[in-house]
Amino acid sequence: MRAVIIGATGGIGRALTEALAERTDVTQVYALSRSGETAAHPKVVACEIDILDEKSVSTAATSASANGPIELAIVASGVLSSGPDLQPEKSYRHQSRAAFEQVFAVNTIGPALVAKHFLPVMPRQGRAVFAALSARVGSISDNRIGGWHAYRASKAALNMLIRNYAIEQARRNPDFIAASLHPGTVDTDLSAPFQGNVPDKQLFSPQQSAAHLLSVIDDLTPNNSGKAFDWAGAEIPA
Numbered sequence: 634m635r636a637v638i639i640g641a642t643g644g645i646g647r648a649l650t651e652a653l654a655e656r657t658d659v660t661q662v663y664a665l666s667r668s669g670e671t672a673a674h675p676k677v678v679a680c681e682i683d684i685l686d687e688k689s690v691s692t693a694a695t696s697a698s699a700n701g702p703i704e705l706a707i708v709a710s711g712v713l714s715s716g717p718d719l720q721p722e723k724s725y726r727h728q729s730r731a732a733f734e735q736v737f738a739v740n741t742i743g744p745a746l747v748a749k750h751f752l753p754v755m756p757r758q759g760r761a762v763f764a765a766l767s768a769r770v771g772s773i774s775d776n777r778i779g780g781w782h783a784y785r786a787s788k789a790a791l792n793m794l795i796r797n798y799a800i801e802q803a804r805r806n807p808d809f810i811a812a813s814l815h816p817g818t819v820d821t822d823l824s825a826p827f828q829g830n831v832p833d834k835q836l837f838s839p840q841q842s843a844a845h846l847l848s849v850i851d852d853l854t855p856n857n858s859g860k861a862f863d864w865a866g867a868e869i870p871a
Contacts, residue, residue, distance in 0.1 A: 635661045637703050639682060639747055640710030642666040644821030645766065648843035649707060650677060663697040684710055684743030691750045698754035705850070706751050708765040712739040713784055713823050721781040721827075733783045740787035741794070748798055760808045762850055763798060767791050767813035767861055774870045788813075792861050792871065799859030810853050813861035815869055816842045837864070 636653050640646040641664035650664045654674040661678060664671035669681035682693040697703060712735065714720050719732055744765045755761040770781055771788025792813045799811040818824050818831045819842040837845070845864040852866060861869040 634659050634704045635663070635697075635701060636705040637663045637665060637697050637707070637751065639665045639684060639706070639708045641671055641679075642668055643709055643711075644823070644839040645816055645819055645842050645846075646707075646709035647672060648839035649709060649846065652840070652843045652847055653705075661700070663703075665693050665697070684708075684747055685738055687746050687750075690746045694750035694754055697751075702756040702761075703751060703754050704756060704759075704761050706747070706755065706763050707846075707850075708744045708747050710739060710743060711766055711823060712736055714826060721784055723780050725782065728782055733786075736783040736787045737790070740784070741790045744791055745794055748794065752798065752802060755802075755806075755809070757806050758808065759806075760810070761806060762810045762812070762853065763795075763802075764812045764814050764846075764850060765791060765795060766846075767795075767815055769815045769863065769869055771813070772861070772869050772871065795861070796859040796871075803855070803858065808855055810855055810858045812850070812853055812857060812859075813869075814846055814849060815861065815863040816846055817864040 636659055638646050638650045641650045650662055651672050653659045653662045654676045662676055663678050663680055665680045665682040667683055669679050671677050671679035680693050680696050683689040719735060722728055768788045770785045771792050773789055795811045795813045802809040817837050819837045819839055849862055849866045863869055
């Protein structure tokens with residue numbers, strides 16, 4: 634299996650790269666990031682990608698598929714906050730166009746561009762998985778406290794895209810699977826400002842998270858395609 638991790642220098646992305654590289658069923662891991670850096674391992678190939686630059690995404694897809702189709706692609710990039718100018722909104726009064734544009738660019742538009750260029754280089758027959766890290770807060774029916782408007786909306790939109798890809802790709806390959814994955818709260822830079830009320834047993838290390846996510850991916854079937862799942866494999870309602 635040839636695997637691609639987009640966002641491979643983030644906490645979860647790096648852990649996924651390292652975990653996949655140790656698996657005997659994986660022959661190559663393409664670790665894609667803006668810096669082009671990665672963990673040193675003979676199976677790992679580092680490539681640069683900017684998911685907001687379509688030419689960069691296209692070039693990365695061509696490079697990663699040069700030796701054959703990609704059987705597993707995971708989009709592990711995302712943004713929740715960035716300094717005082719980008720923080721999850723507690724009220725609609727705090728919404729801004731700039732924040733929505735920044736959050737949607739990374740969490741929704743970027744993965745869409747990745748799908749545009751990586752889905753065509755995935756197998757036309759046999760098992761293939763396209764997964765993106767989403768969030769439970771992207772569930773509309775599970776939203777009971779509101780807030781975090783841009784982030785919630787960007788993840789809900791991402792989940793809709795995953796559903797779309799599942800429908801479209803099933804016509805091309807009946808064994809294709811597209812899924813949104815909620816990693817839980819992971820001890821990374823993304824969640825660091827929001828860990829205060831998270832019990833220790835519910836705060837995962839990146840390595841724990843990677844193990845959970847890969848276990849969920851391994852258990853997915855085409856009947857699960859287009860759906861969202863949490864780190865334990867439980868389906869998240871739309």
